[in-house]
Amino acid sequence: MKSINQERKLTQSQKMMVFVLSMSLFGLSKMITEILPSNEVGPIEFSISYFAFIPLILAALFHPLYVALGASVGNIVFAGLLMGDFGGIGEIEGFIEFTLAIYVAGLLVRNPLNKMQLAVAALVGVGIDQLLSTIVDIGKVWFGVEGFDAVPGLPESIVVLEGVSFLNEMIITGVLFGLIPTLLLTPKLYGKIEPLLGMNPRKAKVQVSVGAYITPGLIFSIVVLTFVAMIAEFIAEMDMNLAFWSGDFIAQFADDQKWIGYSAWAILAVGIIYVIFKFVKKNKNNKMDLDEAA
Amino acid sequence: MSVFQKFFSKLTVENIKIELMRTAYGNEQTPLARLDPRMLILWVLVYSIIPWLTHNMTILIGLTLFTAVLAYLSRVSPLLIILLIIGVISQFTYLVFAATFLGNSYAALIAVIPVALKVSCVSLATMAVFTSMDPEKFSDALLKMGVPGKFSFGVSYGYRMLPILIEEYQSIIHSFRLRGKQPEKPGFLYVRYIYYYAKMCVVAFYPMMLNTAKRTRTTVEALEVRGFSYTLENNVAKDLKLGYLKMKKYDVQFLAITLLVTASVYTTGVLMPL
Structure with missing residues (x-):
């Protein structure tokens, strides 16, 4: 953790630049995906949920925490508030999951020119986000939270649908709009975008061991935050008295x-x-x- | 069918940009716009929670109507309304579809109506508020309420920049189309077209990222020259900046009207539950 922070040390205004950059770019892309038509074949939807490559590339090139926070805020402000699609308490779930996913993905990249690390980070990033939301969604049915127990056949069908939609998301959002663009665009942007923000490109050759950043603190906060996200989503879905x-x-x-x-x-x-x-x-x-x- | 065709013919990037501009730089004359932004934020917070507190259909319909009236008064753009309707419908079709297909009953359809009402009530309330509030006021209100300065700045910056960013993205797409060549045959299920446009959407972000990075740096540096970070930290400077935010008589009147309407909706709901 320490070496990563040293390696990516940013001044106060650079942090703000990274935050604003990630927020506006991801907000813009989210708006585009909102407007794009989605194709539904039966109950399964073939649509792009977000352009995952934008925060992934930025997290690989800059500080992952500010990129992750910026992207989540952009998502809420532009796609949520401006487009009138604000989910209330349920929005907490998406915020926490997405921030965590991008942060972890950014930590995994030690050398932005290494294709292997980029690929792993892209898949892990989208995977964490989608897996967490699938787990929460299935959990809702598992604990009978949604109150649809009375309807025969619904719980089973939701589990199946969630599984299919997870795969679908991983292929479309994760690979087509996450992995491939990240692999293509990161080497192109490396060394070009950093000077525009007034900083040096990350040193490509810095070797940091995997154990250095997967600290107990990080794992602990991931578990706690996931739990908070789950509770928030359950409460939002349970459609209950919040007194x-x-x-x-x-x-x-x-x-x-x-x-x-x-x-x-x-x-x-x-x-x-x-x-x-x-x-x-x-x-x-x-x-x-x-x-x-x- | 013709209604849909009419709608989609209007759904051009140009129109979307104009609608967003209108949302971001709301008109000053609407009743909600004259309120103190803190009051608006509080109101929207309360109104995005209230609908979840009840199962009473009458109350839900009443609340949705009230927010719909406010949305109408704030001149929310029709585009957003149509997107909301499509969103609400598509959110629940698959649940209903699955239930009727596998469970062979319409119970799910009825179970879904209250949730749909709640979602639309919350969305209408947020749309009304954010159409009426300009970015400057919104970020000042957030700052006054103790939200970190970086966040509130980012929000107002993004809010302001978004129409410009959309325009820039559009012009990049245009230039790609000018220089590129559309596939001659659509291919199986329009696969070639889809690939062509999807690739363009992604690749256009390459110049976009560089341009936005440059613009962000210019803005942030210009702000730093004026001691922006320092003003955000220093409470005396903050008080000076936010001194204009005051609750007026009009705010109290609005609060009273809201309370009155909500109370009467609740009374009707309790007396005549659906």
């Missing part, structure tokens, strides 16, 4: 689903404590700034 403060909140879960409610409570509590902590700290800073100005 966290009332005792009825837990009561509306079936016995084997109570853990979803308790987890939502825990996440909310941690979030509130964090916000309060930040707020207290900010007030302190505020005072200091005033003293400075005076």
Whole structure:
């Protein structure tokens, strides 16, 4: 982790440039894919969900974290808010999954000119995103969250459909619009796009061992964030009373689903404590700034 | 059929760009545009949660109608409305299809209606708000509410730049088409055409990335010369920048009307559930 950070050290304004670049490019591409018609053959949809190659290339060339955050924000702002397609709480799931996927993919690339690493990163990146959302979707049926149990045949068909759509996504989004363009465009952009942002290209020859960046901290945060994403999506899909403060909140879960409610409570509590902590700290800073100005 | 043909003939890049411009640089005259942006953000947050709190059909229909009226008053572009309708329909067709095909019953169709209403209510509310709010105000409101400065800047920048980016992308595509040659035969299932256009869409991002990188750097450096990062960190500078955001009488009136409508919708819903 440390060596990667040293290797890709960015100044404050460069971080912002990378963030804005990734956000606007991915937002634009997402808008294009929204408008493109999709072909449906029966229930299976053949469409491009996003141009995966854009964040993948940028994550390989620049700092993966800022690229990943930028791409997710661009997705929400342009495809969500501007196009009026905002999913509410369910949007958290997509945000976390996509950020994680691109971040991990970016970490996997140590040498942006190495085709093997790029290919692995592209497939792993899209794979993580699609796999997580498929797991969450199947989980919804598994735990009976969607409340369609009464309809015979639906749970089984959803599992089958999700499996097929995962494969379909991996081929179209992952390979055709992820792997192939990444392999073609990264070597072309390497050394050209970095000077435009006022930085040196990454050194191609830096050797970092795999263990250096897959730290326990990263794995831990992946697990925790995936869990948060799952709970958010379940709650959004369960179509239920969100009155966290009332005792009825837990009561509306079936016995084997109570853990979803308790987890939502825990996440909310941690979030509130964090916000309060930040707020207290900010007030302190505020005072200091005033003293400075005076 | 003719309705669809009419719609798709209007669906050109030029039109989409104009619609987006309208969304981004909303008209000042609409009732929602005169509100304090913080009020709008709060309102849209509340209204994107409320529909999920109930199963009562009357309440859901009432809320959807209310947001539809607001969307109409804010002159949301018809393109977005049509995209919303297509989206809502296509989101649920496959579920219903699967259920009727495998389970042989229409129960799923009825189970899906409330969810569709909730989704459209939330979408209408967000569209109304974001059509009425210009990017500058939106980012200032976010900043005032304690969102990190980098994020709020990025949002307003992207919001502003998007129409320009779309235009640039379009002109790159045009130049590719001028220099390239469309396949003579469509091939099996238009495979050759699809390949030709898909490749163009991807390859066009190569010059696009370089141009955007250059533009981003120019903007960020111009901002840094004016001490942009410092103003975002320093609270005194922030107060100066955000001083114009004030809740006025009009905001209170809007709040009162919203509360009144929501309350009456809920009362009707409780008294006459569908």
